[in-house]
Every structure is written in structure tokens, then in C-alpha cells.
Amino acid sequence: MLQPWNKNGLTVAERLQAEGISRRGFLKFCATTASMMALSPSMVPAIARALENAKRPSVIWLSFQECTGCTESLTRSHSPNLETLILEQVSLDYHHTLQVASGEAAEEAREAAMKENNGRYLVVVDGSIPVDNGGVYSTIAGITNLEMLRETAEGAAAIIAVGTCAAFGGIGYAKPNPTGAMPVSAIISDKPVINVSGCPPIPTVISGVLAHFLTFDKLPEVDDLGRPITFFGQSIHDRCYRRPFYDRGLFAESFDDEGAKKGWCLYRLGCKGPATYNACATTKWNEGTSFPIEAGHPCLGCSEPDFWDMGGFYQPLSTPTGDVTRTLVYGVVAGALIGAAAGSMARTRKIKAQKEHYKVTTDDLEESS
């Protein structure tokens, strides 16, 4: 991924050519990006022009309390593809998993990039930030994640929180959260933060957000959880190819029953698709090959906040997640009492009406009536 940056003299067109990608292929990518981001087709030339002429912004990638899955997701491509090329349009000045430099040299690269591009660089964060006890639970080069984030964010143009840990806290934030892990948005409030959630997020979504930033110099429109609305606007359930089975009430009840073999809906096996917003069902994974539900496994809901604490992965959505027995008992008793009271009131009303019954006789049927 980290390219020898002495290629800087090359234009995008030249670079693409060198990688064996035709201009036609590049325009196709621009068109796909435009449609993916729900932009008008007239924007395609604008995207192409912007990407061609874009000044390579400096990107500082900070990996905190995480598993490197997000980086894996982004770099997992079998051949150089357009997503990687887009990444080449950025100057990835610091990424401690990928960079060659180590130790002091690595930290110097970060500091140099911050100084040189002050106010213009992008910060990508993956992993949550532990804040308890001064943030001692995760440090890099002796600097706590908390301190590094604050310091790096100060001169940033925008921050992209990649992955559910950075976006919503993820597994570090899950109960009992021993390190006091926090998402980026809980710490940084004075900079635009966009959440590209998912465990891991879809590579196309990361590159799409980057493409948008390169083209328009700003982050795309977001939903109420700060996620780009074009990718997180619809639930997995709404776009799921198994949806017709749900609508007809055909459910797999176990992983090896007839229903599972016939590809019926996995709702009763704990699928969180109805409550999960992401692009898996349309964009899919591994270069559009498949996605979990297509492979026969329920959606875990990984792009949603608190997905680790939403009860068992194999518990259907309608099953309560906590210990609700007591509340339930009170609720049932109260409900029954209210119901009985309402019922008896309704009955009283009906009995009263029956007492006042008007008997229809032949008098009512005659002409004068």
C-alpha cells in the first residue's frame, strides 16, 4: 500500500497507465463512485477531473485499541484495484502497521506531516480510545492514545473514524468496558468526524468517503449516527435477497434444517438485519462475491452501536436482551389490570346501552316512521 512517494512527479493519468488501468476503467470507477454515493451522473466528469488534479492530501492513520481488522479489510485485495489507487491519491504519511519506518523515525514522520500540512490533513482513526486512569491502557511510543488523538486532531481538516471501535467504541466499549474505551466522537467535538462503522467496514465505503472528500473537499452527508447516508441509509433487511421469505413467513429454525437448506430467512436464528444499516447486501464483500447472509449466517449487526451488548448473536431480535423477568411480571400484571379495568368499563357501557335498548316493532316500519 505504501508506495515509493518519489512517484510524485507522475500525474494520475500516468500513474493509472503504469498500473495497467485504462482511462476507460478510471471513468467507470468514477461513475460507480458517483452512483454509489447517489450523486448525479453529471458529477462523473467532475469526480474524474477532481481526482486527476487533486492535490494529494496528507493522511495520518492512527491505530488505537483495535485488532487491525479494519486495515486488513482495506488492504485485502488480490490485485491492484481502484480502491488501492484511490488510496494512492493520498499521501499516507503515517500508518504504523504499514509504514516501513519504526521507532522515533515513525513518530517523526507523523510530526512532520502535521507541521507541513497543518489544517489540511486528514486523520483516519481505527480502534477505540481508552480514557480511564489517564489513558494508560494503550500507548504508542510512550504517548497515550488519548493524547495522540487530541494532538493529531488539532490541525486536522476532518477525521474519519473507521470501524465500529473508532465510530461507536466497539468491543473495547462493550460491558464492562475495563479500560474506559471511548469512540472518537466522544473525545473530539471541534472537528468534523465521520463514522465509517462496521467490524470491519466495507473497503468500498472507506474509499467512497475518501473519493468524496478529494472531489468536493468536504465529507459526505451523514445520518444521525454520523455515518455517510449513501452507504448506511438502508437496512440490510430492506435490501436482503432473503427478504421475500421473511415476507411469506418462511424461516430457518436451525442451521441444518430444511429451511436453512432452502435459503429461507435467518431472522429466527438471530439475524440483526432488520436493525442494521449498512451496504453489505448491495455492495457485498470480497470484491462483490458474497456477504454473511448469502453464506448462510445471520447478520451480527456489526455496524450498529453496542452490537456486542445486543444479546446473543443467535437470539432473534424480538427476544429481550437483559433480565426482564421482574419488569415483565409487573408489566403483565399492570397490563392485565388496566385491560380488565378497560374491559369492565367497556362492559358497563355496553350493559348500560342494553338497558336503554330500543325495541324495533312494526310501528317503526310503517309509513309514518
Next chain:
Amino acid sequence: MSTPAERATNAFKEQIDGPIASYLSSCVHCGMCAHACLFYTETEDPRYTPINKVEPLRRVWKSEYTFFGKLASKFGLTKSVTDELLKEWELLIYDACTLCGRCSMVCPVGNDIAYMIRKTREGMIAAGYAPRGLKDATYRAVTVGSPMGVKLPALKAQIKHVEKDTGLKVPLDVEGADYMALLSSMEIMNFPEYIEALTRLFDKAGVSWTLCSEAFEATNSGMQIGSSDIEGELIQRIVDGAEKLKVKYVISPECGHAYYALRWEGPNVIGKKYPFEVVHILELLDQLRAQGKLKVEGKLDQKLTFHDPCQIVRKGGVVDEPRRLLNMVSSNFVEMEDAGVMNWCCGGGGGVSANERAEPLKLTVFNRKKSQLEKLGVNTMVTACANCRINLEEGIEHTNMDVEVVGLAETLAEHLAD
């Protein structure tokens, strides 16, 4: 004395029960019932959407039985039942509904809309808002004993004719017979061949039966106009007659709503169990067929079809019986589109045929049956309801079609083996 609107409101309160409350609260306003109703499909008038016909009942439910409705009515924000509303809805509830129940079959949330319209009629008649023709018919049913004003001497005259034609005795007031047969006035006056058919079929099958001079009328205008009081009074006459003759079964004739009133609503409106069983003539004939007591010979080879009377097919589930019987005597029986439980109404049920005001509308909606028949290209249609029969004949006459309508029992009787 309370005002008509108050009487209607009180009657609606009496009628709102668990099912009605759950139906009204679960309606999703999908409009599927509109497309199931021939009054809508043939006119495309949205007022004829079945669920819209229960608006007066819905208003009372909303303001009396729902939280927000009760809250709103405290502030005087709810719409109450007014004379104007009842007057307007009389045309929808009586003229544009045959209680055929097709809407209930298609409702995706399972609302029995026809049942609600039947209940809404209770309030309408309590307030006096019902069509003149239906009021007159009901008046005659209570005072004379028949909506068409048929009295015992007329029946006796027909019996005499039948006895002369068949050479058989028509049993009248035979105590201890197994079956007591009922008739509809329409059969006595327009289709006496039904009485003849019964006489011959039962003679051959060895059925012990009788007519009752005090309870021969099966039709129930009280049910059609929507008054449980009058419906109960008419049902009670049949119960008294059956008890007096100590019969085990009462046979509902070839009449749709009579069957519905007698078999399903009767015990509820009189508030007690019958000391006998009610059986529809088609059910009995099919039973005799199964027992090998119904022997026929010769088959009609002309193309013919069967019109399902709504109350018999949808309320009674009598679907296969007429088909098994018809196939005994026909070699070219064809089904019309939507045959069986989803068949379309003749357009004159539920009191519409007694309502002169509704005649133009009734003839308009007959187009549905007309197109069903035209697709088949038949010249003979068999049915098992005298009211359907007269309605179909009227429609056929009006549209200059060449189709003969016959009753099922008489068709069977014509083929009885010697």
C-alpha cells in the same frame, strides 16, 4: 323519547363487541375490500368501499372505546352520529351492500366486514333509517307471516296443484316426522316446482318429512333490515312450529339469507339452543346421494354452470355438495370464473331485492355476473336460492341475455330414476 341519532348511537354501543373493536382497530386502510365488492368494481365509486359503509359504527367505537377518541370527545373534537350521516349512509348500508361477505374473505387482517355491516344495520333501523321497500317487506313478514304477503291458503292451493301433478301426498302438519321443510315466499309464488321437487325426491328417498301450517316461511326480513328483535320473533315462529311437530331437523330451502339467519344467527338472537338441527336442502340431498338413496338417470348434455348463493357458500361452506349433485345429472358442467367461495353475488341479496330504490344500482352491478356468464358462453345456469334466481332472471331480462336459470332441486327431481 330519544332522538333517532341517540337511538342509533345506543344501538351501536350495544353491538360493539370484542370482535368489532378488534376489527376496527386493526383495519390498515389497504382498500382491498373495495376490489372484492361488486358495488365498487362495477361503479368505481369509492364510497362503496365496504369498510367505509361502517362509518357510523366506527364513530361510536372511536369516541367510546379508544383512548384518544375518549380524550378528543372530552374536548368536543369527535364526530358524532347525526341524522345527516345516517341518512347518507342508509344508501350505502342498504342499497349498496348485499351482505355477500366477499369483502370479509379478502381482508388481509381478517376483519369480517360483512358482520360489521350487519351490526351497523341494527343502529340504522333503530333510528328508522332503512329503505321503504324493505320496511314494508319486514312489516308484512311480522304481521302477515311473509314478506310477500303469502298466506296459508295460497300455500294450500299450491300444494293441491302439486298433489294433482305428482299423484303424491304433500305432508302438512305431520307430527313426529323427521324433517320439517321450510319454504320461501318466492318459491310458493314464483317457483312452486321446488315444492314438487321436494315431494318427489323425498318420496323416492323415503324421507319422513312435513310442512307446517304455522311455520312454513323461511325468509327473515328482520335479519335483512338488521333488527335482532324482529329476526328473533320470526325465528321463534319456526322454533315453535318445529317443537309442536316434534321434528328432528328443519330444512332450510333454496334461499341464501334464510339459511344464514336460521342456522347461524337464530340461536343467538333468541338466546337459546334449538331443540332440532338445521340442514340446508343441498346438504340433505348430498347426504341422500352418499347413502345411495338418490337415484337418477339420464344426463343433460348442454353446457351449464352453477351460481353459488353467497350465504350458502361463504357462510355455510356448502361448496362441494351442489357440484357433486350437479355432476350426477350433467355431462357438461363448467365452472365460472371465481366459482365457489369467491363467487360474485347476484346483486340482490341482503334485502336489496326488496328495496325498489336500489333497482338501478342492482342492475348496474349485475354486469359482474353478466361478464362471468359471457366468458363461459352458457345458456343454462343452475342455482340454489330463489332470491338469486329471481334476481338473475331480472338481470338477464334487462340485458337481453339468453340464459335460463333453474333450481338445483328441481333439476335433480327431473332426472329421478323410476
